[in-house]
Amino acid sequence: MTAEIVDGTAAEDGPAARRREQRGWYFYDFANSVYSTSVITVFLGPYLTSVAKHAADGRGFVHPLGVPVRAGSLYAYTISVSIVVAVLLMPLVGAVADRTGRKKPLLGAAAYVGAAATACMFFLDGDRYLLGAFLLVVANVALPVSSALYNAYLPEIAEPAERDRVSSRGWAFGYTSGAFVLVLDLVLYSGHDSFGVSQSTAVRICLATAGLWWGAFTVVPLRRLRDRRAAARRTDGAPDGRAQASGAPASAQSPAPEPAPARGAVAGGWRQLAATLRDMRRHPLTLAFLLAYLIYNDGIQTVISQASVFGSEELGLGQTTLIVAVLLVQVLAVAGALAMGRIARVYGGKRTVLGSLGVWILILVGGYFLPAGAPAWFFGLAAAIGLVLGGSQALSRSLYSHLVPRGKEAEYFSAYELSDRGLSWLGPLAFxxxxxxxxxxxxxxxxxxxxxxxxxxxxARVPLSRAVAAAGNTAPERI
Incomplete structure (x- = not known):
């Protein structure tokens, strides 16, 4: 009872409570991954392009806000706009979350805005390309904003030694839902006549159900996760390091101050963002990890986004083959994420990620020599991608969680999402x-x-143990 009075969170930080939160946390990956798989990877690009072409003038141009845009470029431009908006918004939301200690309401708001925008894609028909572009921007901004808040829970709900396992299971949950819903989508899409709907209506149903799925399963993490009090901060905006320096758990320290009033949080968000950027320069090893992640993750994202173009244009493979390959990646990514999480327990997360990057290099070399018109070889490449895709991303997330100063989880994970999204155009540009x-x-x-x-x-050059200590955290036995 005393612990509850000293710190309202202390009585709820035991192993059983942590496991309950972890199980709820997994379900946000389960909820939002369907958007990435069914909407972005498979259906929306071709469909929105067809809607734009239907609305185009005789020269093949549409005119959003009076600007002439070639119909075939609308989807790519819209994605670019959404990335710019997300880059501007994520650090602000992260700063507000850490100032108020209320990540969960912000997570819920971002998730349901994105889910609602995706569900409204059902009304994207005829020549409504402006509606489609608007909904895409809203959903594609809501996803990384909510993901930054979601990822920021990882250091709070998992001990250092647990994070590789917890992060890997989250990715596995996501790939499981993506594969399951994609199978249902393909059944509807390929058999739309037997269901009594047109091909266009089948696509719109697939888009809308992704939004409904996202919204429905977001209920689970919102019920299971809980907010902690905002960490004490010095007047310069940095976390108060006295509790960390003593080595005592948070529950044994003096009571944390009350969260910043909501009315002052937004006003101070931009000031806190500037303080965060200054503070990150005080953690050069964390920045060094972010730079490495930015570069190799840009390569990963480009392989995934351009694989279908490579398969269709260079190898002459049909749409059905490409969709089956995407499904194969989703299924094997579940096993790969879980397997790499176990390997990390033995060899450490850093070595495991480095090993996975070696496999990625072999994948690219193998892709160069793939024979045209040979689906079996392409499926083999897809299988290899699936086995390292989830683990590479899951372990990178857990490694980064050790490098985040306490009390700045949402802000620093916003920077992590920025490195994931904000410069993701470099790889496609090189390609x-x-x-x-x-x-x-x-x-x-x-x-x-x-x-x-x-x-x-x-x-390989980042000394992770030293980086963890510099962030004021305790490194696991193997990292």
Missing amino acids: GLAYQLTGSYRVAIVSLLVFFVVGSVLL
């Missing part, structure tokens, strides 16, 4: 330039080797 200069998608795909090689070298 596009390589193709433009050589006319070969094989050269374009192998040009991405530089991201994995440079990222591996930079990651």
Whole structure:
């Protein structure tokens, strides 16, 4: 009872309570991954392009806000706009979350805005390309904003030694839901006549159900996760390091101050963002890890986004083959994420990620030599991608969680999402330039080797144990 009076969170921080929160936390990956798989990877790009072409003038242009845009470029431009908006919004939301200690309401708001926008894609028909572009921007901003808040819970709900396992299970949950819903979508899409709907209506149903799925399963983490009090801060905006320096758990320290009033949180959000950027310079090893992650993750994201172009244009594979390959990646990514989480327990997260980057390098070299018109070889490449995709991302997230100063989880994970989203155009740019200069998608795909090689070298040079200590945290036995 005394612990509850001293700190309202102390009585709820035991192993059983942590496991309950962890199980709820997994379900946000389960909820939002369907958007990434069904909406972004498979259906929305081609469908929104077809809607824009239907609305185009005789020269093939649409005119959003009076600006002439080639219909075939609308989807790519809209994605770019959403990234810019997300980059501007994520640090602000993270700063507000840490100032108020109320991540959960912000997570819920971002999640349900994104889910609602996705569900409203059902009304994207005829020539409503402006509606589609608007809904895409809203959903594609809501996803990284909510993901930054969601990821910020990891240091709070998992002890250092647990984080590789917890993060890997979250990714596995996400890939499981993505694969399951994609199977249902493909059944509806391929058999739309037997269901009595047109192909266009089938696509709109697939888009809308992704939003409904996102919203429905977000209920679980919102019920299970709980907010902690905002960490004490010095007047310069940095966390008060006295509690950490003593080595005592948070519950044994003096009571944390009350969260900042909500009315002052937004006003101080931009000031806190500036303080966060200044503070990150005081943690150069954390920044060094972020730089390595930015580079190799950009390579990963580019391989995933351009694999279908490579398969269709260079290898001459059909749409059905490509969709089955995406499904194969989703299924094997579950096993891969869980397996790499177990490997990390033995060899450490850093070595495991470095090993996975070696596999990525072999994948790109293998892709260069893939024969055209041979689906079996393409499926083999997809299988290899699936086995390392989830683990590479899950373990990177758990490694970063050790490098975040206490009390700044949401702000620092906003920076993590920024490194994931904000510069994700570098890989596609390199891919596009390589193709433009050589006319070969094989050269374009192998040009991405530089991201994995440079990222591996930079990651290998980061002394993670020292970086964890510099952030004021305790390193697990193996990292």
